[in-house]
Amino acid sequence: MTAASKGNRFNLAFNIFLVTGMLVAVTITTIFKLQQPGVRTFMLLLAAFGSVMGVVNTVMSANGNILTFVFGFIDVLIGTIVYLDNGIMGNFALHAFYFLPMQFIGFWQWSKRGAKVRSGEEGAHLKARRLTGRQWAWLAAGIFIGIAALYLILLYVDGAKLAAGKIDSVDKSKILLDAVVMILNIAGQVLMSLAFMEQWYIWLLVNISSISLWSVAVINGAGSGNAAVMLIKYVFYLLNSINGLRIWLSLSKRRSL
Template sequence: MVGTAALSKRKKFFEDWTLFEKSWLVVFAAINIYLFFAWDDTLLGLISSLTGMFCVLLVAKGKISNYYFGMVQTSTYAYISFTYGLYGEAMLNGLFYFPIQFIGLYLWHRNSIKNKDSVQGEDVAVKTMSIKSWMYSIIAVIAGTVLYAILLQVIGGRSVGLDSATTILSVMAQILMLKRFAEQWLIWILVNILSIALWVITLDASGGNDYALVVMWTAFLFNSIYGYYNWRKMAKKQDLAKESM
């Protein structure tokens, strides 16, 4: 009975997934597992990458359960980043992303919506940003990037410019995610591009073998593009639903 119930739960979990979403997950998971054996990647890197992919895809779908995978991904990624001297990434994930998972879980539950298309009943209400909000966000990112780069330089970090930019942009994107703004995905796209460059440069310079993280950020990039498309579609659908009430 326990096995049957667990199987039924897994089926419901994937029931509202599109073919693209399933294919995306299978392809990038397969690449990660291949690299783990072919390039002798670390097990921790593999775990961080796989849980990260589940997390971001569930965010793109507007599912609250993304935060459970995020708890694992942020803690493992923080440790890996620290070992490579990427202190900005380590602090971002360990001191900001990890505790924010619990806050996000609470806030998204408070703003969840129930509808007939939501198998798990955990879809979140989506918002869009104004021009004024964009202006404040851009100013904050520029100022934060410059100041944080100075701090990273002082403590002896590597690639401080890229490290600072990815950190500050990630903080801004995470705040927009907590507030459920669809435009978070435009910032995540930029974060993912910069993070791919950051890890390629770092692994090449250090001789490290955690290339699963490069695959993870590449997967995140594809997911961010899809996430923006899907969240805009969700926003329009929810607006129409409000108008018809």
């Protein structure tokens, strides 16, 4: 058996492990939520289906398979509907006017760079690229400015809610974490759609931040078993990010700009 063949078998087994683990986490989370009073079953199941599409999307992305944008489109579209239905207009606008169009841009960009449905040896047909020093500087500056701006906006919104008596206090650390995760997600989507290897550093940060958030919830006993399931879910996402970084480091070394 050749080294390439062994690598493909390992990657297939690892992908099955990741998908199975994340699907189990999504299923258990959905079951927990179905037990809550007043739950709207159709919308919950729709959101759960979107989560499943998101699981497949992340694994496809790690492997450089262009179908990631098909599953990503379904995931984002469902998320758009769910946010609109719940009146969460900020996330609705972000999904409808940013994440949704980026699926088409990503499909177009990956097609130009040779991505296929059946990508063979760990996405070997995709010509992944790397950021230059100047691009790194622009990315870091954009992330810093974006986090600072969003933090101030969210702080103002919560301050207004506090003044109106709608909330008891303003949690600045949570606001900062929300701003960090949101801006990193935006930056990661840009890098993903343009086939940059460095997206995986961003996704690692996003997943580590989410693990930290849910670990605190588990330690404090908030959300009971649901918090533990979410923690496990993001551990699997972190493992997928590590696998994606491994594959894309190889892709970006083999392929020139």
